[in-house]
Amino acid sequence: MPFVPHTETEIKEMLSAIGIDSIENLFDEIPSHLKIDALQKVPAGLNEMGINRLMQNRAADDGQPLCFMGAGAYDHHIPAAVWQITTRGEYYTAYTPYQAEASQGTLQLTYEFQSMMTALTAMDVSNASLYDGASAVAEAALMAVRANRKSKSRKVLVPRSLNPVYKDVTHTIVKHQNLELIDIEFDLASSKTSMAALEKFSGEDITAMIISQPNFFGTLEDVDAMTNWAHANNIVVIAVVNPLSLALLKPPGQWGENGADIAVGDGQPLGAPMSSGGPYYGFMCCKKAFVRQMPGRIVGRTVDQEGREGFVLTLQAREQHIRRSKATSNICTNQGLVVTASTIHMSLLGPEGLKQAAISCHQNTQLMIEKLSAINGVDVVFDQPRFHEVVLRLNQSSKDVLNKLADQNILAGYDLSNAYSLKDYPQFENCILVCATELRIAEDIEILAAALTDALK
């Protein structure tokens, strides 16, 4: 099914207009020995019935397990209207809004998205999105280096309690730009970033520092103290936050005396299904003074020739299609369609619905901890204020236990014990990171508790 509409008659008319005998003539300039006869690994085409059957089977193969896994991707309720509207062809099949007059729908929606993100983070401005939370951290580090003119060192403090993959991705992206990423250890008893570890850098030339709230282990950091310390040392503060948590937790714009300078994170909890890891989107907000250092698309409100309100891509002088090798980033496409979903999602939930979702996550998690920690062989590792995620230590091989539960179609958590990026922490032996969202209600928690009790017998 190549989706080609041409009839034989039309093909003849078109060839005749061009003045050639066959379509193959159009490829005459290509050296003939480069042309291939047939593809080897692409099977014959399927029709729609055939592909339906294949994909239904493949999707069913994976069993839709009961999910208590988080670690950066969360199973939340998404109102039915969100993706029904998002997949309207006018959103789904439009391109980047270069022709503003013919793209006011996408442009206005993006402006509304930016407005919602600034409201949620209590920051001044937002861009139109980046690829995901991990790459947004990388872009934030690069942006901080451009923005912090007082600092020459290009050193960025990265807490080890940040999602380790975010650190890996940041390293991949910034490593050729002479940035130095410096690990900051966390306190092994609490998992919170240690102020003592930070204070070793007091008075040094440090460009930026990352603060993750909650951190990878679900623990809440002392964001006020960390932000104030950073600002006292002329360090740009990059907040990495779960956007849903901001309906409940203090937003980065209000951290410490002056607020974080840049706030980033993954927008997945705001309307994107888990979908094997993507598409999600990275969001990025900042203080107004930094807006010209921001990467990615930004939409602004303006007027047309008759004074009517309208929306355009603005500050394009930062971008690759104008600045080429001197651009703030090579990013051009972002994650527009997921932003569309997220904007509709936030509108439908509103401030109250978002807060209820966040509180339900928190309460279900507390209930889950209560039930699981009562099981013989399960201990809570960090007894700290947290948001919807917890580290539990099992008294036997976490890998075996997780496998046993997976066989019963339960994903009981993420195995910290076997996480490549955490392999230098023997403390995490047989530890798992477990998460409950608003969808994991009491009866689901009972199922998990019963299965875990059995597995640990």
Add this chain to the structure above:
Amino acid sequence: MLIFEHSAKGRKTKIHSTMNDVAITDIPVELLRTDAPGLPEVSEMQAVRHYTSLSQKNFSIDTHFYPLGSCTMKHNPRVCNSLAMLPGFLSRHPLAPEQNSQGFLACMHELQEMLCDVTGMAAFSLTPMAGAQGEFAGVAMIRAYHDANGDTERREILVPDAAHGTNPATATMCGFTVKEIPTLPSGDVDVDALKAAVGPQTAGLMLTNPSTLGVFERRIEEIAKLVHDAGGLLYYDGANLNAILGKIRPGDMGFDVIHSNLHKTFSTPHGGGGPGSGAIGVAERLKPFMPLPVVEKEDEHYRWLTEEDCPQTIGRMSAFMGNAGVLLRAYIYMRLLGAEGMRRVAEFATLNANYMMTQLKARGFEAAIPDRYASHEFIITLKKQAKELNVSAMDFAKRLLDKGYHAPTTYFPLLVPECLLIEPTESEAKEMLDGFVDALVEIQQEAETDADMLHNAPYTMPVNRLDEVRAAKQLDLAWSAQSK
């Protein structure tokens, strides 16, 4: 009207049933939010109406011909969307263990294999989340390859001056300097200039073939040999892969690394600006450096390759495995096309472009490269109209909107003055192409009689030309209750 202007305090959708006000006692008060975020408070019907009516202010492939050069705006089959959104795929956690993932991993592995086949590469990684990220991965691998060989003096990337802006921006991000290679009037790379430019400092050459000028690079094998003999590697920008799909392969032309924009060639939706996918393919010698994760098949079992399997990897580029939902759509599309369908894509995309170019030339328009066959796209230059009638490519573009056509790409490539880069794709029927040609001819006639009519176009859109200077000077980037 903004969604915020439909808002009324206390209006709720009740998506989450309101609980009695629960006091949070186990989080210290200084970590809690004290003010409610300024999100809109609207009913479900208000939100549905608002976003439905906003959608109607967009042009899209589903509503309009969208011949945006270098973007391949082809039909997005609906079945690709409905099957990628099966609950089993949507609810799969990215870190689910392999025993709960064989269905999904099978799709990803077969996608890797099919991409290898159509590009002639040895292996593919699906993790880059957009073309620009794929480019980044490719250039980072070139650097890792030279570094692994102790070849650390190779710090220059060659880029033709016709290249996409992402090419030089990417090279800079990977710590390279950029040298531009000029293009001849025929559209081919200036091979003499390339000869003079290559040397022990050359890390690689980034090339799009067919080029952004819409012609096939005829001396590609000579170019490949020049760069390889100098010790450099060849990077293929896959933006124009639609032109050669199933006909010839970048690997056979001598390319060492390629990114494929699955949102172009393999018909995943553009979504108003993403999500895309820049899957990256490599020749044998770059395999150890591929970004992770990659799916491997061992004895009918699919598993992820990780850092332990690939210690020389350039690393990870996304938190999980890239835009998985986009990859599923591309997989479904490729299975629908099949081997023979791939070839037909290239053939009919090329037929459509050459037909339109012929018709426009016959009706008085000037092609930028008139004496060669076009690939899947071609360029019309309006420099004569600009000089004689004082109308620009932008004026033509805006007037096309009134005629019901999305404008082609304008002012790119930068080499051609007042240009329209037109890519019809294989999915458009002849009558649509004829209609577009007629519209351009009408606009030409309007330009000759009343240039001002073009200067003030469009007239039928929700807004006419917007004040971009004001947008950049008086920044208004977010609504707030105070700014109202």
